[in-house]
Amino acid sequence: MAVPEQRTPIHSPTVSDVARRACVSRATVSRVLNRYPHVRSEVRARVERAMAALAYRPDAVARSLARRETRTLGLVVTDITNPFYAETAAAIVKTARTHGYTVILCDTDNIPELQAEYIEVLRQRRVDGIILGSVFLHDPAVERLIDSGMPCMLYNRRLRSGRGNYVVLDNLRAGRELTRHLLGLGHRCIGFIGTLAGLSSAAERRRGYRAALREAGVRPQPQFVHMRGVTPELAREAAREILALPDRPTAIVASSDRVALSVIEIAEEMGLSVPGDLAVVGVDNIPMAAHQAIQLTTVDQHLAEMGRLAVEGILDVIRDPERYRRSPLQQVLAPTLIVRRTCGALDPGAALRGRRLRLPAVHKGGSRG
Amino acid sequence: MAVPEQRTPIHSPTVSDVARRACVSRATVSRVLNRYPHVRSEVRARVERAMAALAYRPDAVARSLARRETRTLGLVVTDITNPFYAETAAAIVKTARTHGYTVILCDTDNIPELQAEYIEVLRQRRVDGIILGSVFLHDPAVERLIDSGMPCMLYNRRLRSGRGNYVVLDNLRAGRELTRHLLGLGHRCIGFIGTLAGLSSAAERRRGYRAALREAGVRPQPQFVHMRGVTPELAREAAREILALPDRPTAIVASSDRVALSVIEIAEEMGLSVPGDLAVVGVDNIPMAAHQAIQLTTVDQHLAEMGRLAVEGILDVIRDPERYRRSPLQQVLAPTLIVRRTCGALDPGAALRGRRLRLPAVHKGGSRG
């Protein structure tokens, strides 16, 4: 007859199996496993041989239960296909790995309700900490999470309450520098297209935009400002409206590179050349911004560093929650202006009214290659 | 004196706490938790009230240990900032969520050695299955993983051995259709720039490219074919060399949209207009390919569907590993040609030698919405 198949693979070896084979107790196996110092080297060697012979692979689930720590971080983003989140997620996973942590990726797909659902799932899974890439200025679910004592770290956006650990760009300054840059190029009619006023990032960039106008003695025009939502379609809609105005702006500050790309698309669709007829600047410095066919003037917010700081920060919080309970870890990164083609600064012919260029000291970006 | 602070939050409630409060056994609490049918409704209500009163949150780690299943999937990609992986990861996370599964994201950052390391970590964490976005044609670590019986699913690329469950694009057909399309536009001098010959995706696309040339009676020119590596810099290098040849090709088939974008950058740097002087086509249909300023002719490989199928497939495998042991689940998706600007087909003025256009029946792509 046929040889019976080997089904249900013999259960994988446990500490007990190793202990039996090495003629020691399970406690000793555990000590070897965890590089506990005081184990006789002869015993240690015997245990290690047994582990090798059995191809023993420790069960992290059991260890998590016993130690009450999972060495797992939850990462909640609104859209991993947004290069902003992809770049930060890469840095987060990488940094976590170097510290022996694993990352559960949660993507809300821009559906706000899913955030609370994911937070609940992560808490049931007993992650050691939660990193949130987007919160609303008013966000009860996140306030409750903070209240609960679960270590968490916000990045990119913060709460109006000012609570929580976070790492964000100095968004006000980013909006102000971009606007000043355009003012310096001679623009006086400058619009702003953002995502949502309920997000600190967009709201603060807009405040920076307004501040720069005010400082230059330019009166803000409310009809030049739109904050409709986060999808590309809404950004396009806003661009279409603003650019159809009889006295349309000669420059647009977009609250992100993605929004800026939508604006450029619509401008070209409407027969406006960029930067000839319309200057456009963004924020993020996503890879595409550097592309030859785009060359978007933007602000770099150092995404890899932001991701790294988020992880290193939350690991500190996990180690010593008390310490950060009353004085949260709040980091603000300085923006770096990257001057490229779409603002018109590099193409004197396109600069309006022949103003002399007065660039601030900036990193002139090319490819990020 | 000051009110003493509440530190180390009283340990979160367990089944025992709920059981005590509801005056039932822990087994009964567990039954209610798992919607076990035969529980008296009065008892069920009492337990539910107790859970609510205590804000009980089941411990998924303990449950995993007891049930020997984690409802967690591992996802290993080479670079989450590559839109291909970001798009598929989004679909994978989304599909997993609807089935109650969570996803651990592993990003090897294109460092091959990290793949084996991540696989080991995932196995220790006792994930129920592993999804791999990239394998080499010759990949011993993955062969061993398959041997081990751990449920796994490859996507995008497969093994030369043909083993394993996978969902891939019909890459040969994709390469062939793109090349035929260019041949149909009059091109006879067509180059191919791929990533690595050791990856099934690029290798099969190149085979399709060769097949199309052969079928058209065009002799393949080895100096027009480059497969150097996966980074943008290597793609640029290859483009620079091929386009500097005295008898440079009039069209390039790139093995991915990212490679195509690099080729376009170099072409423009060298003063060649696209598609006037050089037609370029890619594969993937990443969001950027649709952008106004690019309009890349490409092949859609239905990334969201690929991700969804990968998850649904691996869940089937997890449910019934025996069934797929001998006849693996292997799915091949049909490519969809998306004709845009960069091939020159939409701009008769740019079509070489005034050939009459003979487009295959295709989905003419615009924006992806």
Added chain:
DNA sequence: CTGAAAGCGCTTACAG
């Protein structure tokens, strides 16, 4: 329909 008991695979005081 419900409970007592054993078990999942580790870790960790506590003795010695």
Added chain:
DNA sequence: CTGAAAGCGCTTACAG
């Protein structure tokens, strides 16, 4: 330096 025992928070036959 090492072992016996208890415990982490669940689930699951097995009785009744």
